[in-house]
């Protein structure tokens with residue numbers, strides 16, 4: 001930096017002072033002009049050669065440069081009436097070896113028009129920023145995007161890539177997978193990546209709404225539609241999702257009569273609120289999810305085939321956690337971070353053998369279950385690390401099973417040795433008694449004692 005200044009002092013001076021639209025003037029300690037750049041000369045309509053050496057008050061109307069050299073106080077963004085309008089200027093005293101040797105003046109805006117233009121430009125940008133901020137603050141219902149889906153397995157990476165491809169369109173998506181595999185996260189992510197991302201994302205838990213309320217929940221009702229109906233009526237989930245995405249969670253649990261009605265809305269693009277006299281246009285993208293075998297439900301007439309084809313345009317199967325065990329360490333770390341942040345306890349990692357145990361378990365509840373296990377371990381641990389003992393019993397490795405790389409013969413022999421040892425100890429060294437307790441002959445016991453060197 002220093003080198004640049006030393007070596008190119010003149011060029012730098014010219015670049016800064018002479019280029020662009022800045023108007024710059026430098027005066028000595030009593031206010032005589034030592035320098036005025038081209039831009040300022042043009043603005044004042046004066047010749048450079050004529051102004052150097054003149055007193056600033058003779059050249060610039062209402063100048064305060066000579067005052068600043070006296071007061072030693074800088075004046076920032078000061079309004080100065082000049083050539084019929086106000087300009088905005090900075091005036092800074094120049095010091096050398098502690099003494100004021102002059103002052104530098106710089107016109108920021110040559111008239112208030114220029115300032116107003118800039119002002120309105122900035123205001124416009126600020127308004128735009130505010131609009132974006134309020135859009136972000138106004139939750140549209142979709143909180144998660146693809147980067148919240150933690151994974152390293154090729155299966156999930158492939159899935160994420162496919163999601164990126166189909167998200168922008170309007171096709172209906174059916175998400176399948178066991179409970180807790182992350183279907184809802186994927187639904188959020190699809191919405192986020194779609195052109196509807198600024199519009200609402202509305203979730204309907206089809207399994208949780210009582211059958212008699214389903215119709216009014218989904219399609220809304222008009223004022224006075226039934227006793228107890230709210231004044232002014234109530235919009236349904238379809239109306240709330242208008243322009244955005246409707247996520248039909250657990251669609252396999254939806255009653256048949258509601259299936260018929262949903263199908264009609266999807267076919268006609270219109271909903272009829274309970275008690276309404278005419279239908280209302282709605283534009284929603286459907287994402288449905290299920291852990292149920294819909295094809296079997298169709299066979300047993302619990303799910304309508306026509307609705308199935310309507311929602312099953314693109315289908316994704318989210319693999320269970322046991323099918324992607326390589327995701328477990330990364331997921332566990334990320335969930336540990338999430339849990340510790342939520343409950344405010346400092347726990348930073350897992351002992352190495354914990355990862356092994358987590359990989360051996362079959363995770364019927366998938367990631368939701370993993371999160372619960374981690375949360376309980378965080379509560380139980382008294383150190384910064386989670387150890388095997390902090391895991392629930394059913395996840396702790398079975399001591400008889402041993403490590404994953406042991407052969408069946410090794411596991412059997414190790415277990416046999418431990419059982420014989422324990423029986424002999426229990427019988428206070430009486431081998432006849434120990435053999436009887438184990439249900440084997442005395443000779444057989446002696447052979448094994450010899451074999452295992454007991």
Ligand SMILES: Nc1ncnc2c1ncn2[C@@H]1O[C@H](COP(=O)(O)OP(=O)(O)OP(=O)(O)O)[C@@H](O)[C@H]1O
Pocket residue numbers: 148149150151177178179180181182183184185186249289291331367368371
């Ligand atoms: N890949 C992942 N990375 C991080 N968190 C995940 C991941 N997958 C799922 N989760 C978390 O696991 C929990 C269950 O996920 P989600 O609700 O999306 O599953 P689901 O398949 O919709 O379950 P259900 O069928 O029971 O509704 C949530 O807390 C979610 O944040």
